[in-house]
Amino acid sequence: MSFITRGFKGRRQTDGSPERVPPGQYVTSDFPVLSAGPTPRIALDQWRLTITGRDDDEVGWSWDEFTSLPSEIFTVDIHCVTKWTKLDSTWEGVSLDVLLEDFDTSSGFASVGSYGGYTTNVPLRDLTGARSWVAYGYDGSPLAPEHGGPARLLVPHLYLWKSAKWVNSIRLLDTDRPGFWESFGYHIYGDPWKEQRYSGD
Numbered sequence: 001m002s003f004i005t006r007g008f009k010g011r012r013q014t015d016g017s018p019e020r021v022p023p024g025q026y027v028t029s030d031f032p033v034l035s036a037g038p039t040p041r042i043a044l045d046q047w048r049l050t051i052t053g054r055d056d057d058e059v060g061w062s063w064d065e066f067t068s069l070p071s072e073i074f075t076v077d078i079h080c081v082t083k084w085t086k087l088d089s090t091w092e093g094v095s096l097d098v099l100l101e102d103f104d105t106s107s108g109f110a111s112v113g114s115y116g117g118y119t120t121n122v123p124l125r126d127l128t129g130a131r132s133w134v135a136y137g138y139d140g141s142p143l144a145p146e147h148g149g150p151a152r153l154l155v156p157h158l159y160l161w162k163s164a165k166w167v168n169s170i171r172l173l174d175t176d177r178p179g180f181w182e183s184f185g186y187h188i189y190g191d192p193w194k195e196q197r198y199s200g201d
């Protein structure tokens, strides 16, 4: 193998899939842990997921109820704003199309909240259309606490800070409400293909 070939391969780090790697990202086979605080431990018999609509109408699931909903096993690429991309990560979870079935999602936003206090915001149209899940399995096993177990949001087409770990609430809103990182200057939307890392990008 020539020097040029090795150097070229080393710089790109795209595993032969450059069209799947957004600008400014590199591919890793690791699964780094990024958390703004300690990992909350939630007993499954205490766990709850609640969705609140714009008229304060509410639906909620216990762990048993949630894990009885139809789930999907899906494989997606995930992109962290700290520049790592992980290709082909396989999860099990419930589609937001199922969870939001009783709500009007034709417009508006969601404010997503987690055990531990983390929040993030996502347009409702990005949560629907088979593009996001509340995941409780990773790679054939229960989702590990440091990666958001018992369950986390997964919105793989946006930067990973939108994928709230330890999710427990989704509130539907007419106007966008910046979450934790969005209030500290991260982009309000966070499209990795447009490199929307920080507000102003």
Ligand SMILES: Nc1nc2c(c(=O)[nH]1)N[C@H]1C(S)=C(S)[C@@H](COP(=O)(O)O)O[C@H]1N2
Residues within 6 Å of the ligand: 031, 032, 033, 034, 035, 036, 037, 080, 081, 114, 115, 116, 118, 146, 147, 148, 160, 161, 162, 163, 164, 165, 166
């Ligand atoms: N509740 C909560 N969710 C969170 C975070 C967090 O600090 N708390 N960090 C976010 C960020 S910035 C990233 S990059 C991903 C990291 O997920 P991972 O630790 O499973 O790689 O989780 C996101 N979801």
Ligand SMILES: [Mo]
Residues within 6 Å of the ligand: 034, 080, 081, 082, 160, 161
């Ligand atoms: Mo992140």
